[in-house]
Amino acid sequence: MLFPILTIFCNAGLLEALLVSRQFIEQEVPKTNVLFADPVQADSALSCSFRCLGKNVTGDCNVFFYNKTTLNCHLGDLSEIDRSKENNSTQLVWKLKGCSVPENPINGKWYCETNIKQEKCFLVCFPGYVAKSFRGLYCYLYEDQAKWDKSPNEFECLPTVIAITGGFYFPMVGQLSTFGPDGQVRLPNHLGHYFRQHIVQYFRGQIIYCGGYYVRNKCYRLNFTSGGEGTSMQISTKIRINSASVIVQDRYYIIGGDLAESQAQAEYILEADGLSYDGMLTPELTDANTAPSCAIRFTDKSFVNIVKDMVTEYDISAGTSKALPNLNIPRQRFGCDSYLDEDEELVSIVAGGNTVDSAYTAEIFKPSFGQWIIIGNLTYPRESHAVVTTSDGVFAIGGENNPTGKVEKLDIKTKTWIDTGLNYDPDSAFFAATAIPVDILPP
Structure with missing residues (x-):
């Protein structure tokens, strides 16, 4: 036989x-x-x-x-x-043959690129959730066998609360606080430096905040597991004040700023080594009157940067950009983020500002609609504030012109804002809020 x-x-x-x-x-x-x-x-x-x-x-x-x-x-x-x-x-x-695409984790998915030299996958957590540590997974050949450089099981998308670093007035410029279902918690860790008009993201398993009025062209890392603030790192020779930031794939982008030297040239911190590299040109940022802008992850490989009413999408894989529909209302010193709506579509949101008609208003961009849509007004006027999505919802928090410190939450179904009944120190959240994992906080 x-x-x-x-x-x-x-x-x-x-x-x-x-x-x-x-x-x-x-x-x-x-x-x-x-x-x-x-x-x-x-x-x-x-x-x-x-x-x-x-x-x-x-x-x-x-x-x-x-x-x-x-x-x-x-x-x-x-x-x-x-x-x-x-x-x-x-x-x-x-x-x-390369590595097998890993199974999607809870509250996230993998985005993989396999048509270039090195196969790689990036963990994309749903809005309101953040990667436990790293996002990039790279395929290498070990003795003629294709293997991932890390175990996919190590990659998780964690629920979050809001973290605010620094503020606009003393002593808040040197403090760290969080905001969650129980309200504001002022943490004992002092930031070690003063931070105002800076940016902050949860990246590489740490809170990394960069630039601003006092720090200018450096970043600092806050890692609770190592007992507090880590070492500083130079981000570039450019001074970054009132910049925008966003994380796409394994890159922490820093975009624009008040000063001429930081306009029209983005840069990014690479997850693998924590070093800074020149990013793409951002030609719409040409003078101080355009700062600050606001940036949002738009797809698995792109982000949008919003300058007044002008919206530009940047594809980081192809290195290209294209214009998207304009906002209905020009804005400066506004908040922005994204969330999953009831149809599980990724929606971009902007709210507040210090220009005409912007302080109370909010609008969203739903890609399937193809345009920005005005939604329900904010309960309180806001500028120089933050809009942050956590696993508990979308929040508008802080701001110069909100002396009550009221915090409100978006009702995703009705597209209206609801007063949470909770307050946050109004001198904080000056473009300096982000979502961090609930379980990294010290006891």
Whole structure:
């Protein structure tokens, strides 16, 4: 009985297909991404695959193309930069198998890119939830086996409360507080420096706040597990005051600012090493009158930056930008964030401001509608405040012109604002609030 089976499997085409498919998959890739070395002669696709696995070519080899007519074996690699937007032609190749896409965690999902040299996935937590520590997962070959650089089981999306660093007046400029269902909690940890008109994000498992009136071109890290404030790091030679910030994939973007040197050039902190790199140009930020702007993660690979009423989407993978519909009301010193609505669609929201008609108003952008829509008014006028989404909802908190310190919450279904009955120190939340995990707080 074995002989017929062996006869079948000895069929050259079938055997070749089986062996090749163990290590490679056939895939269409952008032609502009394929870097082929000079072709070599081979008698089959199978021997071509063995050459690639043996790396019998200058440099790396993770793709090959076998021309049956000419018996040419083209061994190659994929470029780091995806230029598929520039040229949409494709090439069918055998691509070295990569890592399996991990299962989505609770309150989040994975966004993966597999058409460039290194396969990678990014944890995208739903609004109101943040990554426990890292967001980027990278596929490497270890002894010819594709493995993730970290265990996907380590990646979680955690529920949050609001954290506020610094403020506008003393002594709040040096303090840290949180706001949750029980109201404001002033934490004993002093920030170690004064912070005002700065930015803050939960990134790399730490609260990282950057720039501002006192710190200017540095970032500081607050890590409760290590006992308090960590070391400072230089973010750039640019002074960043009244900047915007947003996290997309494994990058913490810092955008714009009051001073000419910080306008028109974004930068980002990379999760892997904590260092700062120049980001894309932001040409709409051209003078001090445009600051501060506000930024929101828009898709799994892009963010929007809002300047007065002008909205621009930046695709960080392609390095491109495009204009989106304008706000209905021009705004400055306003709050912004995103949330999942009742249809589980990602919705952007802006509220408040110090321009005409903006202090009480709010509007949302629902991509399926394709335009900004005015929703219910804020209960209290706000400027220089924060709009933050936590796992408990969307909140408007703080602000210069809200002396009562009232905090309100958006009713997502009715698109109206509800007074929570809770107060927060009105001298805080001056563009300096973010969502942090509930369970990292000290006892």
